[in-house]
Amino acid sequence: xxxxxxxxxxxxxxxxxxxxxxxxxxxxxxxxxxxxxxxxxxxxxxxxxxxxxxxxxxxxxxxxxxxxxxxxxxxxxxxxxxxxxxxxxxxxxxxxxxxxxxxxxxxxxxxxxxxxxxxxxxxxxxxxxxxxxxxxxxxxxxxxxxxxxxxxxxxxxxxxxxxxxxxxxxxxxxxxxxxxxxxxxxxxxxxxxxxxxxxxxxxxxxxxxxxxxxx
Numbered sequence: 001x002x003x004x005x006x007x008x009x010x011x012x013x014x015x016x017x018x019x020x021x022x023x024x025x026x027x028x029x030x031x032x033x034x035x036x037x038x039x040x041x042x043x044x045x046x047x048x049x050x051x052x053x054x055x056x057x058x059x060x061x062x063x064x065x066x067x068x069x070x071x072x073x074x075x076x077x078x079x080x081x082x083x084x085x086x087x088x089x090x091x092x093x094x095x096x097x098x099x100x101x102x103x104x105x106x107x108x109x110x111x112x113x114x115x116x117x118x119x120x121x122x123x124x125x126x127x128x129x130x131x132x133x134x135x136x137x138x139x140x141x142x143x144x145x146x147x148x149x150x151x152x153x154x155x156x157x158x159x160x161x162x163x164x165x166x167x168x169x170x171x172x173x174x175x176x177x178x179x180x181x182x183x184x185x186x187x188x189x190x191x192x193x194x195x196x197x198x199x200x201x202x203x204x205x206x207x208x209x210x211x212x213x214x215x
Contacts, residue, residue, distance in 0.1 A: 029211065030119040030210075031118050031211070032118070035050055041159040047159055066209045067209065078149075092121075126175065127171070135171065136210060137200075153166050156192075157195075
């Protein structure tokens, strides 16, 4: 085989690898698969660790947080998802900008089936697919803030329950049963009918969470 040809092949492979790595390191948003316990994510700390671990494995640096809220309880102040994720902008693994700022994220985000990818660049099943996995755990209102405590359980007991309870979810594909704002909301569509993975499966989800680079 021609030596020049071999050198050209090696250079091309190295260039392609470098481009892929650059794309990964530029990633600041992705959908993370559930670790297997439904709404029990190990609390906010466990969910953040999940995001951090997957981001690191994909070659992305920085500090990563899960887009999750928790209501005020036991003297502890509410935690708002919107306050945990930095200032933006945020890009998926392919470099597509999903939001330029926190306000943009909650007013006019570019989050949909095509852009809400995993850290590996994979699509998550939409409502039009079987099984349907478009319910994404958030525990948040449309503005990215926690629900009032008197709303009931909206976070699977602060993300520690994989059985009883309920969590508010959004639709990453921006589609639902009705043609209304809630059905099209990426972060605040409806409550789940349980916190186990089986219960989440039953209403169109698989326990995915949104992960954002916070710096």
